[in-house]
Amino acid sequence: MTAAAEPLLEVRDLGKRFAGRAGRDAPAWVIQGLSFSVNEGEFLTIIGPSGSGKTTLLNMIAQIDVASSGMVRFQSQPAPIGDPKALNPGLTCKIGYVTQEDNLLPWRTTLQNVLFPLKVQGRLNDETRAHAETLIKAVGLAGFEKHYPHELSGGMRKRASLIRTLVYDPPVILMDEPFGPLDAQTRVQLQEDLLRLWNLGRKTIIFVTHDIGEAIALGDRTLVLSRAPARVAGEHVITIPRPRDIRGIMGHPDFGTLYQSIRAQVQ
């Protein structure tokens, strides 16, 4: 991964605070002085305690929320600071975002939800539709195409929201705990699928998780965020060579040391 001259995404000295509630409490900084960068084709995992601002960070990268200070640059284009009206959510479909909640449209069936991005982008044709159906089968949702979100389990909804992003193939994908509510089997399965996919297309992935094991198994690099106000508490290059065997990764000699040092920082 010899870095290009310019990183794909650069976050420098980023700060975020929300308006205090009802004017009572002073606005608190959720993120402050956060800096890191991501190269094209890199698989970055981010780990941090709950409430540390991981979702907020991804929201700002995807430009559905506005940063209060600092800088976020994607392909050398800076995101607006402090002006929500100037945001460009998804940066014209260049950044896909698998949000923490599934955010499926409750009035659309599974299939219709998966096809939604293609439809609004005007790219719905036989080929893309076939691709969507392949993805649905791949994540084990075959037979549930006509179900409404409320008729799916939490894990199924999660998978549907995952392939809703994969289906339109954005070059960068943000993922906020995508495998949280899944059982161990499906989870490993999807992790393997994700790695395979990433290997094929060399997408850039920023992947937030609570699970240290997952962060190590998937990433090229792991960032550890501190408690609020969030900043980078540690950075670990995952030296375990690829292709990786997810099921056997715990047996790898480097795993234990990485796990221990990440765990020590995560407090």
Add this chain to the structure above:
Amino acid sequence: MSTTQSALDLAEPTPVRWRQYAVTVGRILLALLLLAGWKVGADVAGPLYAADPVKVARRIIEDTASGTLLRHIYVTLRLATIGFAIGCGFGVVLPFLLRRLPRLTAAVEPYIMASVGVPKYALVPLFILWFGIDDAPKLWLVGLLVFYPVFIAVFAGIRNVDRRLINMARVVGASEAAISREVVWNSLLPFFFASLRIALPRAISAAIIAEFLVGNEGLGFLIENSRQNFDTTGVFAGVVVSTAVVLVINGVLVRLDRYFNAWRPVDRDMDI
């Protein structure tokens, strides 16, 4: 029915056959009982106070055959429909306009909400004074009575659209128009339908009541005119027909609602 049952049984009826039979039989018996009660009541009270059900039925058939009843129904439904369209139109469009003007919204909202408390029916004499005795005062009444529930529902619906769904749609590249159509409108639909289920039957009863007060045609006129002429059978016939019309429309609405909002988790989320 045994003593070990709790209130829960109301919510989850045990699918025992004989219970269902008992309910059906009970309903039929109760219906017959009510009819018999009506008949006896009519016999006891005398024709001036209560019309004999047989006579009422005969009157309804006769008037249907002669076409006068259908004419009255048509007049009332026409009034209700036009008034409904007007009230509903304003009730839907106004919140969408106000959505663009948050400052104005905040300023006028308390007044709009306070005006809900003004008894609309009491305004009819004023409407008559202002707009004459044609359709206009009746349309104002029906329109106002429809406007409020629709406006409040759509207003609340727009305010409650899940921002996360809008953000998601933006991220995947949806235009603002697509978002309004897909996310806002669909989120709104259950609220809108809930308000229609209130507003549509209300439009009809408002039309009938307006006809009590002004005009010389329609179901309301039929009832009130019969009363003034001491034609009790006519009053009963009019009331029965009016009730039937409203109940039929209620039933249709329930079906439509179920059809259009099939994606909603029926009752599952409603029950606590």
Add this chain to the structure above:
Amino acid sequence: MPDRKPVESSDPAELRPEARPGARLEARPELRPDLPQAPRRARFDRALVFVALVAIWIGLATVLGTYWVGSPWGVALRLGSGVWGDLWQALAFVLGPTWSDSAVGGMTRPVNLGLQGQLQGQILVHASYTLFEAVAGFLLGAIPAATLPFLLRRLPIATAVIDPFMVGGYGAPKLALAPLFILWFGIGIASKIALVAITVFFIVYFSALAGVRALDARLVQMAQVAGASERSVARHIVFPGAVPYIFTGLRIAMPYSIGGAVIAELISANRGLGYLIQLGAMNFDTTGVFVALVATTCIVFLGNWSVDTLERWLLRWRPPADTKAEVGS
């Protein structure tokens, strides 16, 4: 939002805080009350709108003339004099000649103040008729309606049997029955009370039924396990749990009760605010109509306020955030 937590987890427990649902709520700005956008400015805007509304009223009254739109001061004067006339009469009735023959009493006698016309000293009298009809009908309808679901709680079959009839009664246009009630009970207050009662009955019945049904089954079981009798379960668990629902029904029914009374009075009556409205309209006395309308609106607000106050008092035990939980209106 179902909270399915993964059963397995290779993550360290400390990374999975217990308070996640709360945290999720926190992260949803749309669930929060509107941000405080300069309350001062909002208050100013509202005052501005109020001034504008009054200005429009005055403008209309001046441009169109009081035949079409009663002027604000005309309405206020008439309302004030009407109320004063009533009060004077009441004082005369209570105090007798000591009041009416006294210097002050004589001077303030409505006639001597130049208060003339249809509405002289009649507002409160008519308002009290309407209010009485509404309250009596409200009680007559609401009490059996709120009791019935409790009686039927243990009789699911009976509940199911009467259900379609109740649904029909709920959906039927009760106000359209007004002529029927006038036919039966005459043009006096009895017909109005009956109309109000039947209107209120179905609304409250269904809200009380919802309350009984929504009852937390675990609470009942817990009480039964603890050996509570059927009666005390009903009294201490079912009833308190249903009170919020009943009040939702009462709050919805309140405007209907006053509306029902006024409509029946509009159709046929010889007293009450509805009658006053009709009387004003028949005499082309627009100001009189306005006065009666204002009085009617005041009664509606008074009714809403009483139900709210009563509810707040009865439901002191509830956390304040919940008081808005409504079935819909």
